[in-house]
Amino acid sequence: MERDLTLIAMFAALIAALGLIPQVTLAFGVPVTAQTLGVMLAGTVLGAKRGALAALLFMALVLLGLPLLSGGRGGLGVLAGPTVGFFVGFPVAAFATGWITERLWRLPMGLAAGIASVLGGIVVLYVCGITGMSIILDRGWLEAAALSTAFVPGDVIKAVLAGMITTILYRARPRSVVSRG
Amino acid sequence: MLALTSPVRTRAHGWPAGAKLGALGLATLGLFALESLLGQTLAALVVLGLFLAPGRVFAAAGLRRLRALWPFVAVLLVWNGIEGDLREGAILSLRLLSAVGAATLVTMTTRLDDMIAVIRRLAAPLRRFGVSTRPLELGMALVLRFAPALAARGTQLASAWRARSARRPSWRIVVPLAITALDDADHVADALRARGGLIDEGRPNGT
Numbered sequence: 001m002e003r004d005l006t007l008i009a010m011f012a013a014l015i016a017a018l019g020l021i022p023q024v025t026l027a028f029g030v031p032v033t034a035q036t037l038g039v040m041l042a043g044t045v046l047g048a049k050r051g052a053l054a055a056l057l058f059m060a061l062v063l064l065g066l067p068l069l070s071g072g073r074g075g076l077g078v079l080a081g082p083t084v085g086f087f088v089g090f091p092v093a094a095f096a097t098g099w100i101t102e103r104l105w106r107l108p109m110g111l112a113a114g115i116a117s118v119l120g121g122i123v124v125l126y127v128c129g130i131t132g133m134s135i136i137l138d139r140g141w142l143e144a145a146a147l148s149t150a151f152v153p154g155d156v157i158k159a160v161l162a163g164m165i166t167t168i169l170y171r172a173r174p175r176s177v178v179s180r181g
Numbered sequence: 182m183l184a185l186t187s188p189v190r191t192r193a194h195g196w197p198a199g200a201k202l203g204a205l206g207l208a209t210l211g212l213f214a215l216e217s218l219l220g221q222t223l224a225a226l227v228v229l230g231l232f233l234a235p236g237r238v239f240a241a242a243g244l245r246r247l248r249a250l251w252p253f254v255a256v257l258l259v260w261n262g263i264e265g266d267l268r269e270g271a272i273l274s275l276r277l278l279s280a281v282g283a284a285t286l287v288t289m290t291t292r293l294d295d296m297i298a299v300i301r302r303l304a305a306p307l308r309r310f311g312v313s314t315r316p317l318e319l320g321m322a323l324v325l326r327f328a329p330a331l332a333a334r335g336t337q338l339a340s341a342w343r344a345r346s347a348r349r350p351s352w353r354i355v356v357p358l359a360i361t362a363l364d365d366a367d368h369v370a371d372a373l374r375a376r377g378g379l380i381d382e383g384r385p386n387g388t
Contacts, residue, residue, distance in 0.1 A: 002378050003370035009320045010366040013327030014359065020332050034355065041359065057320050064296040065185045065288045068328065073249060075185045075288030076202075080209060080280035082253045137257060138273050147256065161352050168356050169363065176363040 004050060007178065011042040011054035012061070015090075016068040033070035036155060039090050040121035040162035043097025044113035045169060047179035052095035059090060085132020089125045096120030101166075101179045109170040109180065114163025121162065122155050185288050188242050191235040193290035198299045205287045212280050218268055221275040228282040239289075246285050250277060297321070316379055323369070327362075334358060 015038035043051040058068065067074040069087070078087050097120030104112035126148060134144035170177045187194075193201070215221055232243045254274045261270025297318075304314045335358055342350040373379070 002373040003367065005316050005320055005379065006323060006366040006370040006373065007363075009323035010327055010331075010362050010369075012320075012324045013331050014362055016324070016328040017331035017335055017358070018355070021335060034352070037352075037355070045359075045363075057324060060300075061321060061324055064300075065291065065293055066325075067185050071249065073246075075246070076205065076284035077246065077281040077288065078284075080277070080284050081250065082277070083249075136277065137253065138269075139260070143260075161355070165352075165356055165359060169359055172360050173363045176367070 007046060007176070008050050008054045008057060011038070011046055011051070012057040014038050015042060015055065015058045016061075016066075019068060019070040034158065035070045036093075036121055036125065037158040037162055039094050039125070040097055040113075040117040040159060041165060043094040043099075043120055043179075044101045044116055044162055044166040045177050045179060046094075046098060047102055047181070048095045048098035050178065051098035052091045055091035055094040059087065062087070080136075082133050082136045083129065084136060086125060086129035088132065089128025092128055093120050093125035096124040098179055105180060108167075109177070110163045110167035113166035114159060117159035117162040118156070121159055122152065125155075126152070185246070186292055187235070187239055187289040189235060189239050191239060191290055193235075193286075194292070196290075198291045198295040199302070201287045201291060202299060205283055208283050209280050212276050212283075215276070216272070218272050218275075221272050221279070225275045225279045225282075228279045228286070231286055232282065243282075243285060243289055246289075247278065247282060250281055253277065313379070319373075319379070327365070330365075331358065331362060334361060 015035060018038040019033050019035035021034050039055055042054040045051070046054060062068050062074045062078060063076060065075045069078065078084060097116045100116035100119050101112050104115060107115070126145075130141060130145045130148055133139070133147060134141045137144060137147075166177070170180065174180075212221075212224060215224065232240045254277065257274045257277075258267065258270045261267055261273070301314070301318070304317070308314055335354065338354040338357055339350040342354055
């Protein structure tokens with residue numbers, strides 16, 4: 001129980017810390033950071049339920065007014081902005097990533113985590129994000145999708161990294177990778 | 182940790198957080214129901230006025246937070262303009278700016294403690310039904326402690342990398358960062374258990 005709580009809190013903090021590492025800033029003004037890598041890892045390492053709780057805890061702190069979203073954003077304004085779907089999609093994506101990782105227990109850890117990160121951390125997250133954007137901007141779904149595609153290549157790299165990192169973590173600390181508990 | 186509250190204290194800091202959140206909810210619903218350009222313009226002017234009211238420092242800090250919206254405003258205006266419906270683009274842009282602006286105002290004028298107090302009050306009925314809210318409260322406190330510690334360790338690992346390599350620090354520093362995070366989670370769990378664990382009001386909460 002205590003360990004579940006500290007692991008969940010630690011991954012919420014990891015999602016925040018990875019958002020602080022800025023890498024490239026796109027023309028769109030949104031920095032590409034490792035934040036979604038944190039969401040993927042929450043799923044691949046903690047599994048569906050705990051991974052989603054970690055992302056929910058992260059969400060709660062952002063809404064309370066902490067600048068933990070990539071680019072130092074945060075506060076209630078996120079809910080009214082065009083990226084609301086991606087934000088609300090974090091726990092959904094973490095859950096999906098964890099759920100798929102758990103289902104693929106027969107596959108090697110890295111492969112299972114990589115596949116789960118692509119499906120959960122990219123496909124599910126973008127479906128949420130694009131839906132939110134199409135509502136806020138009052139645009140068709142495909143038009144909103146076109147605005148988001150610039151980020152897909154970076155996210156594919158992150159999904160591959162999530163697979164590799166999860167493998168190393170599983171070798172180094174098998175007991176802590178509770179998605180394979 | 183640096184919060185997104187305002188650099189200057191305003192009169193709105195003293196208003197009850199629950200009332201501000203309620204008003205924000207109503208205002209947002211109103212903005213999304215309002216379909217006229219005149220109405221949206223007036224609403225945007227009211228929000229702008231609220232940003233300007235506490236003075237220049239507040240306004241500058243607040244409007245800087247809306248920076249991420251400008252590319253979307255440009256897209257809306259250009260896109261709708263090409264389709265010959267600039268009016269619709271203007272309504273959507275003004276609504277986006279007012280809604281995010283109003284929410285930003287509430288965040289800027291409400292301290293973290295006051296926000297947490299609102300959450301506590303909203304969660305009170307859960308406690309009456311015997312659901313413990315202690316894990317949630319403790320969890321939030323733990324993230325507040327862990328996040329700056331992890332960020333500092335990330336910076337340390339990046340410096341250590343630079344001391345050894347001519348290349349830029351890569352994703353590889355995420356591995357030691359995550360491993361030490363997993364270990365820290367274990368240590369903090371042990372420490373919590375040693376201090377009585379997640380026991381709520383004298384009742385054991387299971388393990």
